Amino acid sequence: MTSSFEIVFAVPMECNACVDSVANKLKDLTGISKFDINLKKNLVTTEGNEPPSEIVKAIQSTGRDAIIRGTGKPDSAAVCILESFDPKDIKQPVKGLARIVGVSPSEIFIDLTVNGLTKGTYYPSIRQSGNLSQGALSTGESFYILDPIEVNKPSTFSTTIDSLGAFSNTTDKLFSGQSFLYANLKISDLIGRSIILSKLRDEIATDSLCGVIARSAGAWENDKQVCSCSGKTVWEERKDAKSKGIHI
Numbered sequence: 001m002t003s004s005f006e007i008v009f010a011v012p013m014e015c016n017a018c019v020d021s022v023a024n025k026l027k028d029l030t031g032i033s034k035f036d037i038n039l040k041k042n043l044v045t046t047e048g049n050e051p052p053s054e055i056v057k058a059i060q061s062t063g064r065d066a067i068i069r070g071t072g073k074p075d076s077a078a079v080c081i082l083e084s085f086d087p088k089d090i091k092q093p094v095k096g097l098a099r100i101v102g103v104s105p106s107e108i109f110i111d112l113t114v115n116g117l118t119k120g121t122y123y124p125s126i127r128q129s130g131n132l133s134q135g136a137l138s139t140g141e142s143f144y145i146l147d148p149i150e151v152n153k154p155s156t157f158s159t160t161i162d163s164l165g166a167f168s169n170t171t172d173k174l175f176s177g178q179s180f181l182y183a184n185l186k187i188s189d190l191i192g193r194s195i196i197l198s199k200l201r202d203e204i205a206t207d208s209l210c211g212v213i214a215r216s217a218g219a220w221e222n223d224k225q226v227c228s229c230s231g232k233t234v235w236e237e238r239k240d241a242k243s244k245g246i247h248i
Contacts, residue, residue, distance in 0.1 A: 003103035004033060005076075007052055009044040010067040011059055013037075018064065025058040043069070051111040051180040052099050068099070070217040076102035078187055079216040080195045082114065082209040085135030092116060095209050098124075098195055099216070102187040110146065110181040114197065114209070117151045119175045123201050124149060126185075126213075127194045136196040136208035143193055144183060148201075151177035191215055 013019060019037050022044060026035050031050025038044075044066070046055055052068055059066040071077040082096030089095070096114035103109060112124060124147075129140035155174035190213045197209040 004048050005072045005101050005103050006047050007071050008069040010069050011042055011044045011064055013039050013042055021062045022059055025062055029058055053111050053113045053178055072101040076187055077216045078190055078213050080211040080213045082197055082211045084209055086207045106184055106186055108183050108185050112149060113178045115176040116155050116174045119152050121148050122151055122197050124197050127196055130192045130194045130212040132210055136204050136210040139194045139196055139210055146181050149177050149179040151175045
């Protein structure tokens with residue numbers, strides 16, 4: 001896969017030492033062909049085919065956070081928040097995030113990150129419908145089958161879930177996973193459909209994660225610092241998102 005795309009990140013930086021620290025981490029990522037760091041605007045721009053989640057992790061390893069402000073060309077990006085509809089997950093329903101970017105008229109990359117799940121192989125697919133009235137069970141027939149994702153890394157969640165569905169620190173541990181997927185699809189064909197993540201290869205498990213695919217900003221299409229709806233800064237919104245389980 002040689003197609004590349006641009007990503008813009010907001011990164012809090014105070015001096016040239018901050019710039020050097022971030023630059024050194026980005027240089028280690030083989031999927032980045034070039035990058036630019038703007039200290040004055042606190043923006044980092046990358047170009048290449050490195051998964052956005054991996055770039056965020058690299059920047060976060062310097063002790064700074066990173067918010068994706070835009071990906072790809074206008075009208076070529078989408079996002080899907082994956083949630084659990086299982087009653088035991090009512091306190092932490094958000095379990096995953098899929099960032100989708102079009103790199104040609106008929107090709108997309110999907111950066112899929114999940115967290116807070118039991119260890120194992122999971123099967124993602126794009127469904128015909130975005131109807132979540134019954135969770136994944138109401139999303140309709142399969143529209144596109146994606147490659148499986150392995151969930152086997154330690155979770156960043158601080159809690160685990162016991163056999164009764166209660167949060168506990170003494171039972172089975174939870175795990176995370178990340179995969180960079182490719183598909184012969186167009187962004188315009190996906191908006192309003194859904195993504196599910198099932199424990200079953202060709203079936204929808206009753207506890208499958210699911211979410212609706214929505215458009216997101218392309219590179220340089222989102223330069224707001226304060227949300228006009230909530231009045232919160234992007235960093236305050238970031239804090240709220242993390243509290244709901246959205247870490248990337």
